[in-house]
Amino acid sequence: MNPQHPSINPECLVFGSLNLDLVATTPRLPQPGETITGDRFSMVPGGKGANQAVAAARLGVATAIVGRVGGDNFAEILVESLQSAKVQTDRLLKDPAIGSGVAMITVEQSGENTIAVIPGANGRVDETDVDRLAEVLPTAKVLLLQLEIPLAAVEAAARRAKQAGVTVILDPAPARSDLPDSLYPLLDWITPNETEASQLTGIRVHDVEAARQAAMELCRRGVGRAIVKLGAKGVVCCSKDETIAIPAFPVEAVDTVAAGDAFNGAIAAAIVRGFSLQETLIYGAAAGALSATKAGAQPSLPDRPTLEAFLRKR
Template sequence: MSVVVFGSINMDLVARTPRLPAPGETLTGHSFETVPGGKGANQAVAVARLGVPTQMVGRVGQDAFGQELLKGLKASNVECDRVLIDPATHSGVAVIAVDDASENNIILVPGANGQVDERDVDRLKPVLPQAKVLMLQLEIPLPMVVAAAKAAKDAGVMVMLDPAPARSDLPNELYPLIDIMTPNQVETSQLVGFAVDDLQTAAKAAHVLHQRGIQTVITKLGKLGAFCITPEETFEIPIFPVQAIDTVAAGDAFNGGLAAALAAGLNWKEATRQASAVAAISVTRLGAQPSLPTREELEEFLKMRSEE
């Protein structure tokens, strides 16, 4: 079964600095590079590199960044026939600062992503019957996220929402349409209205989201691992200890690993463990899409960790 991603496609403009700047401060950085990104595109590449057929639906601008973004997606075997080249605007960009401690801050300029509308949902609908999972994020207009989730529900497709960037105003009608939500600590806190900083508060938050209609909640807790609550079971998955150098795409890597595992028929514990492994590999490499592992790299990583 395939995975369809409906979401953002950005060019990341990455500056590396000794530390993140304070308001009004100018810092001299180490380096600068342009890296294909966007939560939607990152997650599509993460799935495709794991060998699962993947379709991207979204928009880029009619500019040099747009052409480069499509080229990068296709190089990772992501099907892009339903990505619209929008002549009326520029491609989405993310301006990212990364410091020596691997922390980052991001300024997002939506561009073409902000123009996603009902016509894009119409382009999405014909590919849903062949899909196992529809992956959604919040870097496109929220009404289109809701419309895409409804279309997937009508087609009997599993809906996975990564509620990022963090926001607290998700409409009530969206929650029952979501089969799987994968928030991190900040996103979870925004959604439930209280701080989520350990396993106990993650469990409390997951139950709140479950009561709103979400079937499965997998909360990403950084160094504490992941907390998962499904209709049948509750469990924790610890992280794989690694030396992190760049955390930019860790969440997208996790989601891609999870969707690929579910499309392959793995159970929740196996799927969440695979997601954690994909994220662990990604943070040991620089960049967003360049950090995402292949199926062979994932299998080798898991084999080595099982032998330790």
Template structure:
């Protein structure tokens, strides 16, 4: 089958620095680059590099960034017929500060992403019937995310939501439309309203989300791996050890890995292995899309007994 990603596409403007600035502090950085990004586009690149037929639906502005971003997707053979070029505004950008340890802070300016509306849903509808899975994030208007999830649900397409950046609250009517939700620890804390400081609280958070109507909950725990829960089973998924350089895009790689594996017909546990490997490998290189691994690299790690890279 194939996967459709409905979401954001940005130009990432990345500054590397010995440490992240505190409020009011000026820090001299080491390096600056611009790279294609946006959570939606990152996830599209992840699934495409993992060998899946991938459609992307979203918006870019009528500027040089927009042309460059589309060219990047098309180079990877991602179908961009569902992308609208919004001549009335600029393309989305993300201002990213990355410190030596790999930790980062990000400011996203939505640009064209913020204008996504019902007309984009019309373009999405034409593609959904060709796909097995719809992958969503929250860097586009929440109303559009909800409309997309509803359309996919009616067509029997699996809906996967990466609730990032997490709002203080998602509408309760959205949860039953979601088959798989994949918050990280901080995002899960926002969604359930209490801290996840230990295993019991993590399990409790997953059960809260299940009771809201989600079929599968996957909580990303960084270098501690992940936790998943359904109404029948729950367990922790161990991380693989890597030398982290840059954590930008790791969550997108994790989601792309899961989506690609499910589109191949693999079971949930196998899909979680894919997600864990792809997410970890993404942290070993600079940037987001440029750091995402291809299928051969993931296959070689799946076939080995190594738990570190």
């Protein structure tokens, strides 16, 4: 799709999903067959791929996204949101045969919600999209992947990036337990939260020690570094040589919906800038904490001045 801003060689690439979240706020969740009157409705650009692209771009890294939108009006909203954050969108494919990805969300006053996700164009990402990605891999330093597009395309993208010498980061979300053994050795970093780490490894992750065990198991499968995100308990990172635990930054959380995406975007930005491992983990943890202090997905993702000011105060 045509870029709003002139393209420069991207240092961070994101291969993943774009969704439009259709959010209805209601006094309570309707029962099956029941119609109730809601309070508010909003349309919020999201999708883990798009969120992570915005997160990295707001931190000042030249970022491009590769994926698909549908042949509908939602596509314009999704692309404009990316372009407003200076994410390069010229390698997005508009697929006229299907609609854009959509998440239909009902949220009651207590915060409980129901979500129905229609993958739309995201579900049709395939080897041809990987070919578009491969054209820009030679200039990139980092590739961010998630699991809201077909797994075969994720693995193919990781393989091509590995061959090109690009650092590969996988956020294994949504949670699943069936990642192929062949994928792990292609990953330089994997960043599950507690639920995802538990599903991937079979280890019940509930504290720092269990997180360390799960991270070590992921490294045993061939991952370079495994980071387990523990929310208010911080993060644990293991490689074959070392283990580092970083405490969480205490903040008053409002909405944690994009905290993981903020973390991954910040990790990518830190790698591009050549930060040490400890600096990278701190940068990611701070971005995740800041994101949790604001409502919404992309609106909550911090920019570089805000993040660096937050770190200076601490």
